[in-house]
Every structure is written in C-alpha cells, then in structure tokens.
Amino acid sequence: MSAFGPTSPLAETRHKLQTAVRSYQDFLIVLNLAESTRIERSVKALEAQIKIDLPRIEAAAYDSHADEHDGHAAMCHSDTRQDLLRQITEWAQDPSGKCIFWLNGMAGTGKSTIARTVAQAFDEKGQLGGSFFFRRGEGGRGNPSRFFTTIAVQLVRRVPTLAPYVRGAIESETGISEKSLNKQFEKLIFVPLSQAINASIPIPMLVIVVDALDECERGETILSVLSETGRLQSIHVRIFLTSRPEFSIRRKFKNVPVDAHQDVILQDIDQDTINRDISVYLKDELARIRKDYNAECPDPELPSDWPGNEKIQALAKMAVPLFIFAATLCRFVGDATWGWNPDVQLARVLNQTSSEGSNLDRTYLPVLQQLVVGLTDSKKEKLALEFRKIIGTIVILEDHLPVSSLASLLDISKTDIDSRLRFLHSVLNIPSDQELPVRLLHLSFRDFLVDPEKRGKSWFWVDEPKTHEMIGTRCLEVMSCYLRKNLCDLKTPGALRNEVDKETLHDCLPPYIRYTCRYWVHHLEHSKRRICDQDAVHVFLHRHFLHWLEALSLMGKISESIALIDTLQLLTKVSTCAPNIMC
Numbered sequence: 001m002s003a004f005g006p007t008s009p010l011a012e013t014r015h016k017l018q019t020a021v022r023s024y025q026d027f028l029i030v031l032n033l034a035e036s037t038r039i040e041r042s043v044k045a046l047e048a049q050i051k052i053d054l055p056r057i058e059a060a061a062y063d064s065h066a067d068e069h070d071g072h073a074a075m076c077h078s079d080t081r082q083d084l085l086r087q088i089t090e091w092a093q094d095p096s097g098k099c100i101f102w103l104n105g106m107a108g109t110g111k112s113t114i115a116r117t118v119a120q121a122f123d124e125k126g127q128l129g130g131s132f133f134f135r136r137g138e139g140g141r142g143n144p145s146r147f148f149t150t151i152a153v154q155l156v157r158r159v160p161t162l163a164p165y166v167r168g169a170i171e172s173e174t175g176i177s178e179k180s181l182n183k184q185f186e187k188l189i190f191v192p193l194s195q196a197i198n199a200s201i202p203i204p205m206l207v208i209v210v211d212a213l214d215e216c217e218r219g220e221t222i223l224s225v226l227s228e229t230g231r232l233q234s235i236h237v238r239i240f241l242t243s244r245p246e247f248s249i250r251r252k253f254k255n256v257p258v259d260a261h262q263d264v265i266l267q268d269i270d271q272d273t274i275n276r277d278i279s280v281y282l283k284d285e286l287a288r289i290r291k292d293y294n295a296e297c298p299d300p301e302l303p304s305d306w307p308g309n310e311k312i313q314a315l316a317k318m319a320v321p322l323f324i325f326a327a328t329l330c331r332f333v334g335d336a337t338w339g340w341n342p343d344v345q346l347a348r349v350l351n352q353t354s355s356e357g358s359n360l361d362r363t364y365l366p367v368l369q370q371l372v373v374g375l376t377d378s379k380k381e382k383l384a385l386e387f388r389k390i391i392g393t394i395v396i397l398e399d400h401l402p403v404s405s406l407a408s409l410l411d412i413s414k415t416d417i418d419s420r421l422r423f424l425h426s427v428l429n430i431p432s433d434q435e436l437p438v439r440l441l442h443l444s445f446r447d448f449l450v451d452p453e454k455r456g457k458s459w460f461w462v463d464e465p466k467t468h469e470m471i472g473t474r475c476l477e478v479m480s481c482y483l484r485k486n487l488c489d490l491k492t493p494g495a496l497r498n499e500v501d502k503e504t505l506h507d508c509l510p511p512y513i514r515y516t517c518r519y520w521v522h523h524l525e526h527s528k529r530r531i532c533d534q535d536a537v538h539v540f541l542h543r544h545f546l547h548w549l550e551a552l553s554l555m556g557k558i559s560e561s562i563a564l565i566d567t568l569q570l571l572t573k574v575s576t577c578a579p580n581i582m583c
Helices: 009-050 065-069 082-093 111-124 147-158 160-172 181-198 219-231 247-253 271-296 309-319 323-333 342-353 359-369 377-396 403-410 414-421 443-450 464-482 502-508 511-526 536-554 558-570
Strands: 100-104 128-133 206-211 237-243 261-265
Touching: 082 100, 082 111, 082 237, 082 261, 100 111, 100 219, 111 128, 111 206, 111 237, 128 147, 147 160, 147 181, 147 206, 160 181, 181 219, 206 219, 219 237, 219 247, 271 309, 271 323, 271 342, 309 323, 309 342, 323 342, 323 359, 359 443, 377 403, 377 414, 377 443, 377 464, 403 414, 403 464, 403 511, 464 511, 464 536, 511 536, 511 558, 536 558
Parallel strands: 100 237, 100 261, 128 206, 206 237
Antiparallel strands: none
C-alpha cells in the first residue's frame, strides 16, 4: 500500500520493465567482458603464433614512430610525382616485371619521400612485405647486420603462415642472426618462402622497400644478396630500392643481370615535370606559412596572394632538381626564431640563391649566413669554433644524442649548446624535450659542411678527420673518468645481464657513456691516427680494458668487441712514438 492507495498495475509493470532492463544491461556487461576476454586471448594467441625471436631495428620501418617524431615522415604531395608513382605501381604488379626497381638520384632529390609514399601505398593494399630505411649516424640503421632479420620479422607479420618456417630456420641454425648476410637471407627469407610455396600456402604479391642503400656500410653486399630474390620464380616478390649513384653500388649493379632490374635516375626526369611538382609544393607550403603568420601577427597581414606566382616560379627554377631546397627554404621562411617576417626571410633566400654556388650552397647558405650577420671577423671566428665543435659533432656522430648527453660528452653547458642550436631548426630536428636526440633533417647538410672544397673558404667548414679525433679524445677522457670494476655494484660476481634491472642499467650506463663505449674506436679509426706506445689509447687500454668489456657486456653489446679489438690491432703502430693524445 502506498500513501495514495494500492500500487497501480501500470506502476508494477514499469517496475518489472526497469528490473528486466537492468538485468539485461548486467547481462550485456558480462557478455562484453567475456567477448573482450575472448578477443584478447585470440590476439595474444595470434601474437604468440607469429612471434619471431630475432633481433631487429623497429625504427627502420617506413612508418616508425621515431621518424614521425623527428620530421622524417614526409610523404609526396598528392599532386606531385604522379607519373613516377604510376610507373612504380605498374612495375610491381607486372607478373613478368623485373625483380628490382632502382630509383637513384643525387642528394636532396626526394628519394626517401618517394620511398615512404611507395611503402605506404603497398602497405594499404596489404602488399608491403617489409621496409628498411637506412640512415647514417643512426646506429643499427647505418649498417647491414640487422637488415635481413628485420625484414624476416616484417614478412611474418604480413604473412603469418610463414612463421613456422622462419622459426624452424632459427632453431636449426644456431646464432643465425650473427651469420653472414647471404646465409641470413637464404635461411630466414628464401627458404621459408620456398617451403610455403611447396606446401601450397598462398603468398600474396609482396614488395620490399629499401631506402638510402648508400647510407649503409657495405650496402653493395645487401644489393648482391637481394638480387637473388629473382630465384623465387613461383613467388611474386619485388624489391624497390633507392640510393645515390655511388660508385660501389653502380659497380655492383653491373653484375646484376639486365633483365633483373630497371633503373630511373630521379634528376633526369623531365625538368618541366620536376619544376611543376616543386611549384605545387612551394605554393601549398608558403600558403600555409602565410596563414599561420596572419593568425599570429595580424598587423600588417601578408596579402592573400603572397608571395605571388612570379616568386614561386623563380624559387622553383632555382630548386630544380632538389626538393630538399624547397623544403629547407620553407622551414627557414616559416621559422619564427628569426623574428619571423616571412617576406623578409624569403627576400634573403632570393638574394642568396641568385648568387653563384652549388645546389647545396643555395640550399644551406641562406640559413647559416644569418648566424654571422653584423659580426666582426673575430666574433665570426669565435662563433665558427663553437659551431664546428657542437654542430660538427652532431653531424659526425655515429648515433645521435640528446642535448643533455652532448653536453656531457663535449663538456659544454646545455645552455651553450641550446644557444648554438636555436637558429638551426631549418636544418636540424631539435626536440623540445632535451632527452630526445638532435638529428639531421637531411644527410645533405652533413655533405655540405664536410665538403673538402670548402676548406678555408667557409666559416662553417667542418674538418671531418679532426672532428673524429676530437670526439675520440673526449670519449677516452669520459671513459677513463667513469669506467671502473663492477660498474653497477652487483652483489653477486658473475651475475647474468638479464638479472640486472633496467633502471640500474640506465642509471649506471647513461646514453653518453653507452655512446663512448660503442663508438670511440670508430672515431679513432676515422681520425686517420694510429695507436702507439704510451699514447692516450695505450694508457686507457692498460687501465680500463676489462672495465670497457664489462660495460659492453652490461649493454648487451659484447659481441661487438671482437670487431672493435680487430680494428684496434690494425691501428697499432709497430714503432714507438712520443706520448700524445693520438699519434
């Protein structure tokens, strides 16, 4: 009984409905949880099924987060490179097409952007077998040791039915990831694909994209091995490859049968087509810069037709065939660090590029010349010394380091490094997070700085061997002060590396220490110096040889020590010489 009389039938019905709805909602929650759990278990089972225990370089993939973060994820503008991209698509889909498509061209012509666009296009079609974007100065991305293991892992992700065959190769060939490149290809890629075909497992058309082969040590060896893909006649596998036309690669292609590859020289494409593509890019990028500038600095605004077709065409004509010229000038014009008046910045570019000079001079001098405007010769020389030490180090490093690690390696304050980097956002990727590495936006900037022809002619010329020597010397000094017995203060002698927690390893082996341990020999070798009695290298090895090996072991890089010691032996002089940093 309610205060107003007996409960009505309508109220009872409403109560029953509400109870039923709540029960149904509870049922759905339980059902959804069960379904989510089932899906999660299925995903985990699939992951376990295709999991391949091979060392690989995840950052080398075309869509890696690392490249997205540091500005290397550019794709072709939708209205550019259309004929070339169509040609590549037709080549890949032609059942009787040649195995390798070699896109070659000089620095800055847009090879990597095209390669990334090609990789994405085939990925969206489910036809990307794998991708590896080589990058000099990026540790594992600058050498071939993890190329085939990385591609093998990507192939299994694309075609999970290959997993048992690749896993079988790993189990039957102990230490396959440390074997020769030929054996890695044969055991991890060629044989598994062949076994799948023999087992009547359907394999889709696959394209493997390899970018910047010239930035890989012994890249010609990879080319020689990849040419063997043509033996997979019953499988439609294609290799799309880009590189500069380096002599070692051109010579290797002469040994590849003509019917196995087709070539396109990027800068030889019709100049009107390249001019049009660069004009399209410049028009869009400068329109974006105008829009951003007017939104932040409305008085006075840039006119709606800025900078005008005449200037765009003049810039495009100067840029051909270098897309890197167009990209760099847009970053420079749009960089607010300079006080940000895009029209003034554009005028500086036009004035600079109207003078004589190489393509790279026209690309990078407008940026660097602004650093010395109004300085006396003595101040220019001081700035040049700081530039060569800081920026020279960044472009020569074998693996990039964050500002904090650069400061520790060079014994320079972070403030001083920041002041030198502040105006170089057009040519370097400088993250706001100082724990992330500073990287080159394009390898051609390094080429420009170390060009031997600029010796004595440019404030910014970097003496490559001398810079290697300086970095090598600092590595020795840092390691001599830091390395010691039982670096991580382990309580149990002979403890396994996997028993040491990651936090301890990070604290005891910060990035700059890891760098010095791995690459000091590299810098010594490229300094063109030799080891002799009682010099800094001899003293370091006498005092810290075992400490250095212990550090490499803790880093999981002890296998590298064999090659490093071999190099040190080659650099040893038989005769003695006076004590010095390096002989």
